[in-house]
Amino acid sequence: MKIEAVDFFYLSMPEVRDIGDGSQDALLVRVAAGGLVGWGECEASPLASIAAWNCPMSHSACKPVSASVLGQPIDSPDDIRRINALVRANSLDLLQADHTLSGIDVALWDLLGKRLGQPVYRLLGYDRAHPKLAYASVLFGQTPELTFAKARTQRQAGYRAVKFGWGPFGRGSVEDDAGQLHAAREGLGDDGVLLVDAGTVWGDDVQYARQRLPALQACRAQWLEEPFVSGALESYRQLAGEANGLRMAGGEGCHSFYQAKNMIDYAGLGYIQIDAGRIGGITPAHQAAEYARAKGVQFVNHTFTTHLALSASLQPYAGSAADDLSEYPAEPSPLASDLSCGALQPDGDGYVHVPDGGGLGVEPNLGAVRRYLVDAEIRVSGRIVYRTPEI
Amino acid sequence: MKIEAVDFFYLSMPEVRDIGDGSQDALLVRVAAGGLVGWGECEASPLASIAAWNCPMSHSACKPVSASVLGQPIDSPDDIRRINALVRANSLDLLQADHTLSGIDVALWDLLGKRLGQPVYRLLGYDRAHPKLAYASVLFGQTPELTFAKARTQRQAGYRAVKFGWGPFGRGSVEDDAGQLHAAREGLGDDGVLLVDAGTVWGDDVQYARQRLPALQACRAQWLEEPFVSGALESYRQLAGEANGLRMAGGEGCHSFYQAKNMIDYAGLGYIQIDAGRIGGITPAHQAAEYARAKGVQFVNHTFTTHLALSASLQPYAGSAADDLSEYPAEPSPLASDLSCGALQPDGDGYVHVPDGGGLGVEPNLGAVRRYLVDAEIRVSGRIVYRTPEI
Numbered sequence: 001m002k003i004e005a006v007d008f009f010y011l012s013m014p015e016v017r018d019i020g021d022g023s024q025d026a027l028l029v030r031v032a033a034g035g036l037v038g039w040g041e042c043e044a045s046p047l048a049s050i051a052a053w054n055c056p057m058s059h060s061a062c063k064p065v066s067a068s069v070l071g072q073p074i075d076s077p078d079d080i081r082r083i084n085a086l087v088r089a090n091s092l093d094l095l096q097a098d099h100t101l102s103g104i105d106v107a108l109w110d111l112l113g114k115r116l117g118q119p120v121y122r123l124l125g126y127d128r129a130h131p132k133l134a135y136a137s138v139l140f141g142q143t144p145e146l147t148f149a150k151a152r153t154q155r156q157a158g159y160r161a162v163k164f165g166w167g168p169f170g171r172g173s174v175e176d177d178a179g180q181l182h183a184a185r186e187g188l189g190d191d192g193v194l195l196v197d198a199g200t201v202w203g204d205d206v207q208y209a210r211q212r213l214p215a216l217q218a219c220r221a222q223w224l225e226e227p228f229v230s231g232a233l234e235s236y237r238q239l240a241g242e243a244n245g246l247r248m249a250g251g252e253g254c255h256s257f258y259q260a261k262n263m264i265d266y267a268g269l270g271y272i273q274i275d276a277g278r279i280g281g282i283t284p285a286h287q288a289a290e291y292a293r294a295k296g297v298q299f300v301n302h303t304f305t306t307h308l309a310l311s312a313s314l315q316p317y318a319g320s321a322a323d324d325l326s327e328y329p330a331e332p333s334p335l336a337s338d339l340s341c342g343a344l345q346p347d348g349d350g351y352v353h354v355p356d357g358g359g360l361g362v363e364p365n366l367g368a369v370r371r372y373l374v375d376a377e378i379r380v381s382g383r384i385v386y387r388t389p390e391i
Numbered sequence: 392m393k394i395e396a397v398d399f400f401y402l403s404m405p406e407v408r409d410i411g412d413g414s415q416d417a418l419l420v421r422v423a424a425g426g427l428v429g430w431g432e433c434e435a436s437p438l439a440s441i442a443a444w445n446c447p448m449s450h451s452a453c454k455p456v457s458a459s460v461l462g463q464p465i466d467s468p469d470d471i472r473r474i475n476a477l478v479r480a481n482s483l484d485l486l487q488a489d490h491t492l493s494g495i496d497v498a499l500w501d502l503l504g505k506r507l508g509q510p511v512y513r514l515l516g517y518d519r520a521h522p523k524l525a526y527a528s529v530l531f532g533q534t535p536e537l538t539f540a541k542a543r544t545q546r547q548a549g550y551r552a553v554k555f556g557w558g559p560f561g562r563g564s565v566e567d568d569a570g571q572l573h574a575a576r577e578g579l580g581d582d583g584v585l586l587v588d589a590g591t592v593w594g595d596d597v598q599y600a601r602q603r604l605p606a607l608q609a610c611r612a613q614w615l616e617e618p619f620v621s622g623a624l625e626s627y628r629q630l631a632g633e634a635n636g637l638r639m640a641g642g643e644g645c646h647s648f649y650q651a652k653n654m655i656d657y658a659g660l661g662y663i664q665i666d667a668g669r670i671g672g673i674t675p676a677h678q679a680a681e682y683a684r685a686k687g688v689q690f691v692n693h694t695f696t697t698h699l700a701l702s703a704s705l706q707p708y709a710g711s712a713a714d715d716l717s718e719y720p721a722e723p724s725p726l727a728s729d730l731s732c733g734a735l736q737p738d739g740d741g742y743v744h745v746p747d748g749g750g751l752g753v754e755p756n757l758g759a760v761r762r763y764l765v766d767a768e769i770r771v772s773g774r775i776v777y778r779t780p781e782i
Contacts, residue, residue, distance in 0.1 A: 010771075012447065022450045022484070044453045045485045047446035047771060048439060052487070055438035056403065056765075059413045060557075061590070062435045085594070092591060092620070093413070093669075094436045095646060096443070096487035166451075199452070200483060203476070204649070229483070231649035234656070255486060258595070258622035262653060265625070278484075374447075380401075380438060380767045 001034030001115070003072050006104060007389045008053060010046040011372035013335050020139055020166030020199060022304040023329060023336035026372075028364060029103035031111055033074055038111025039364055041309045042103035043277035045096075049103070051378060052096040054385045062093040065100045077123050080108045084283040088256075098255035098280050105281020106312040106360070113359030119315075120360055124286050126319020131351035132326035133161060135195055137304060139331065140167035144183035151187025154330060160350045162188055163327065165197025165225065170208070178215035185219040195249075197225040204232035209239050216246055223271055225249040230259065233266040240268030247271060251288075252302040254279050260288035264297050273327070275302035276312040285316035289323070299323045305332070307340035310352075311360040318354045326352050338368035366391055392425030392506070394463050397495060398780045399444060401437040402763035404726050411530055411557030411590060413695040414720060414727035417763075419755060420494035422502055424465055429502025430755055432700045433494035434668035436487075440494070442769060443487040445776045453484040456491045468514050471499045475674045479647075489646035489671050496672020497703040497751070504750030510706075511751055515677050517710020522742035524552060526586055527721035528695060531558035535574035542578025545721060551741045553579055554718065556588025556616065561599070569606035576610040586640075588616040595623035600630050607637055614662055616640040621650065624657040631659030638662060642679075643693040645670050651679035655688050664718070666693035667703040676707035680714070690714040696723065698731035701743075702751040709745045717743050729759035757782055 012025040027046035031038045042049045057063045068086040073079055084105055091097035109120045121129050136159040141147035147164060154162045164184050169177055181196065188194055196216060202208040209227040216224055224246055228235045230253030240248045247270025254260045255278050264272055272292045276285045292299045299320065301313035310329065317323045328346065329336065343362045346352045355361020369391050378386040403416040418437035422429045433440045448454045459477040464470055475496055482488035500511045512520050527550040532538035538555060545553045555575050560568055572587065579585055587607060593599040600618040607615055615637055619626045621644030631639045638661025645651045646669050655663055663683045667676045683690045690711065692704035701720065708714045719737065720727065734753045737743045746752020760782050769777040 016448050016450070018448070018451050018454075020451045022453070025447070025449050043484070044449045045443070045446055045487075046449070047769070047776070048442045048485060048487045051439045051442035051769075052436070055436055056416070057407050057409070058416050058435045058437070059407070060409050060411050062413070063409075088620075089591075089594075092644070093434070094439060095490050095669075096436070096439045099486050200480075203480075229479075229647075229649065231647060231653065233649070233653055253483070256620075256622060258620065258624070262622065262624055262657070266653070266657060278486075374772055376769075376771045378438070378442075378767075378769050381765055385438070 001074060003031060003033050003070055003074055005032040006066065006069060008050050009369055009391060010050060010374040010376055010388065011335055011339070011369065012374050013333055021333060023333040026305060026335060026339065027103060028369065029107045031104060031107040033111055034115065036111055036114050038107040038114065038359060039308060040103040040106030040110060040312065041277050041306065042099050043275055043305065047376065048096045049100040050376070050386050052094055052100040056380055061090065063090040065091055065097050065104065069104060074108060074112060077112065080105065080112065081283055083108065084280060099278055102277045102279065102281045105283050106276055109282045110359035117358045119354065119356055119358065120282060121315045121318035121354060124315060129318035129354035130321045131353050132314065133324055134159065134326050134328035134346040134350055134352040135161035135163050135193065136330035137163045137327045140164045140169045140180055142168060144179040147180050148183040148187040151184050155188055155192055158346065158350055159330065161193035161195065163195035163197055166199040170198050170201035174211045177212050181215045181219040194219060194221045195223050195225065196221045198227045200226045200229045202227050204228050204235040206235050206238050210242060213243055213246065217244060221246060223247045223249040225273070230254055230263065233262060236267035236269065249273055252278070256280060257284040257287045261291055264292055264295050269297050271298045271300050273300045273302040276316065277309055282312060282315055285313065289317040289320065293320060300325050301327050303327050304329050306336045307343040308360065308362045308364060310344055311355060311362045314354045328352060335372045339364050341365050392465060394422060394424050394461055394465055396423040397457070397460060399441050400760055400782060401441060401765040401767055401779065402726055402760065403765050404724050412724060414724040417696060417726060417730065418494060419760060420498045422495060422498040424502055425506065427502055427505050429498040429505065429750060430699060431494040431497030431501060431703060432668050432697065433490050434666055434696065438767065439487045440491045441777050443485055443491040447771055452481065454481040456482055456488050456495065460495060465499060465503060468503065471496065471503065472674055474499065475671060490669055493668045493670065493672045496674050497667055500673045501750035508749045510745065510747055510749065511673060512706045512709035512745060515706060520709035520745035521712045522744050523705065523717035524715055525550065525717050525719035525737040525741055525743040526552035526554050526584065528554045528718045529722050531555045531560045531571055533559060535570040538571050539574040539578040542575050546579060546583055549737065549741055550721065552584030552586060554586035554588055557590040561589050561592030565602045568603050572606045572610040585610060585612045586614050586616065587612045589618045591617045591620045593618050595619050595626040597626050597629050601633060604634055604637065608635065612637060614638045614640040616664070621645055621654065624653060627658035627660065640664055643669065647671060648675040648678045652682055655683055655686050660688055662689045662691050664691045664693040667707065668700055673703060673706055676704065680708040680711065684711060691716050692718050694718050695720050697727045698734040699751065699753045699755060701735055702746060702753045705745050719743060726763045730755050732756050
């Protein structure tokens with residue numbers, strides 16, 4: 001079959017707030033071929049990713065993503081890999097193309113899985129999918145009291161592991177952060193797994209991060225995520241060397257396999273966190289999962305949005321028993337929860353299961369798409385480059 | 392003074408051809424503050440970079456670039472550095488933001504230089520600017536005969552060094568490439584400096600690159616540029632280890648200081664090539680130049696477009712005598728040559744001089760801006776996000 005159409009649906013909450021909640025908007029991608037449709041999502045900035053789909057060509061290595069996708073045959077996993085490589089080469093100098101490609105690649109795997117009646121992980125070569133312990137991913141409360149309450153709430157909801165991130169953490173004093181960490185530990189109880197996400201707040205400055213190590217260790221955090229921006233390899237490695245058992249996690253900003261590989265090779269990570277909606281789709285995410293396994297670094301999904309995105313980010317490591325954790329968006333916006341209707345609820349033991357149907361096993365709720373759809377239009381030299389499609 | 396307005400002018404040749412000539416379009420940025428204007432350029436994909444300027448916020452770390460720029464005070468170099476860091480933090484998840492920021496940062500340095508009556512390199516801390524040997528940067532001919540003729544032409548035009556890149560190189564047989572290289576060497580004569588740019592054609596595959604080493608060595612190429620994509624650190628280092636004196640060059644794809652640093656630290660490069668229009672502007676380019684110097688890697692500009700972009704990419708290493716080469720766009724499109732009117736002609740010895748006036752010393756030709764201006768408009772939820780401004 002050939003790729004006949006690719007459509008982008010820009011969804012948004014009526015009001016987007018200035019907080020670290022990435023589920024407040026979404027860019028849904030629909031790919032049509034052979035009478036079937038596949039769905040994917042790009043993270044983040046819907047408008048910029050839409051612009052990269054159909055912008056005018058700048059030169060031979062700065063083509064719109066559409067130039068390498070429309071009309072391509074897609075009958076096998078190798079076709080998807082070929083299309084992925086083609087986009088990278090033809091859109092080498094179009095930075096945003098990697099995020100646009102991500103949603104398309106996800107949709108192609110969904111489509112092919114439906115066509116072949118196989119879950120995506122099986123097309124990737126895994127015999128079976130191992131359940132993952134879902135960790136609830138939430139923002140720090142504005143005060144330790146609110147963080148304590150959040151920790152309690154998530155434990156009561158059945159999560160054995162909770163990650164707190166962003167919000168005030170790292171922005172105030174060392175004592176403020178210690179207060180937050182102790183509140184989180186107290187709320188989780190002794191046996192809860194505590195994960196901490198600094199949201200790149202220290203840039204590349206090891207000194208600020210170092211000051212938080214004693215409280216992180218006292219509260220038995222299992223990892224410290226993104227003390228630094230993706231790519232600050234030396235800072236990561238230096239802190240990892242001083243962290244005395246506290247392991248470093250990072251990588252969500254990677255938008256190519258090579259960036260993930262370099263984080264694995266040089267950053268001293270314990271965990272590599274990959275978002276299929278950013279790295280270029282399931283194709284490079286799977287490549288990163290295989291590389292991480294070979295290097296003894298644990299692979300974890302990065303997902304803070306919908307269950308469609310969650311399924312996409314789980315497939316690349318679904319078959320690896322040792323990679324046993326999953327980020328689970330526990331405070332999704334109404335948009336994110338409406339869109340995928342809680343398709344992937346954790347089981348009674350707190351494990352999330354990758355769906356076993358064809359493709360990703362998560363269909364977007366079209367009523368929600370209509371409800372949150374943003375009207376947008378891009379014109380260049382009188383030509384309509386993009387207009388919000390009908391759904 | 393405060394940043395009052397930022398305007399983007401999307402320029403394009405009437406027809407953009409499917410060749411590796413990045414000068415066929417341009418995104419010109421004008422920043423206004425305190426009754427002055429500064430000019431910069433973003434590389435590449437004007438439409439995607441425009442979208443990143445004023446797209447709706449997705450969350451606290453995915454804001455449009457405008458949110459961190461408009462209204463900011465700008466009275467010193469540290470203000471520009473502060474604005475640069477602010478954009479990186481607030482637009483962390485907006486991939487294209489780095490290219491948008493690049494043009495703005497360049498324009499801010501131009502503006503501040505005009506305000507203070509100083510060339511940008513002096514604001515960066517250099518006492519003087521050292522002339523750079525201009526190497527003519529051209530595409531390989533479609534045949535060895537055409538490449539030979541190009542080499543002759545550039546020598547006759549006064550260039551002592553010529554770089555050939557892209558076109559058919561690396562896409563045919565090893566013998567085809569050898570034919571191209573020998574033609575280039577013959578056309579240059581024994582004393583010409585030959586540089587070769589593979590344009591990432593081999594992805595990360597060392598094997599293909601390795602097969603070309605004998606001809607590159609026989610023809611005494613001074614460097615092999617971009618055998619692999621930016622970020623394929625291990626492939627670069629492996630080839631560098633086998634290249635027996637032929638040095639590796641790369642880095643034009645870097646869109647942050649960290650990526651440049653990682654190339655310097657781990658890729659075994661002899662030359663790091665930075666485009667101020669991509670890395671995030673003059674601010675991180677200067678940071679990369681200083682780091683390269685400390686690590687014994689030669690810094691070279693990447694410029695294939697206008698003389699405004701050329702001046703921007705020269706400033707970061709202008710004061711470093713050891714970094715003595717400059718890429719010089721020797722086959723610019725009519726757009727690129729009209730826009731900056733050949734402001735930076737090499738002298739009789741083939742050296743290019745950084746202008747000594749205030750700012751970048753290159754003003755765009757406004758007549759050319761009007762002539763090549765592309766009409767574009769972006770609307771989101773009834774709001775005009777972008778409309779081609781009057782000039």
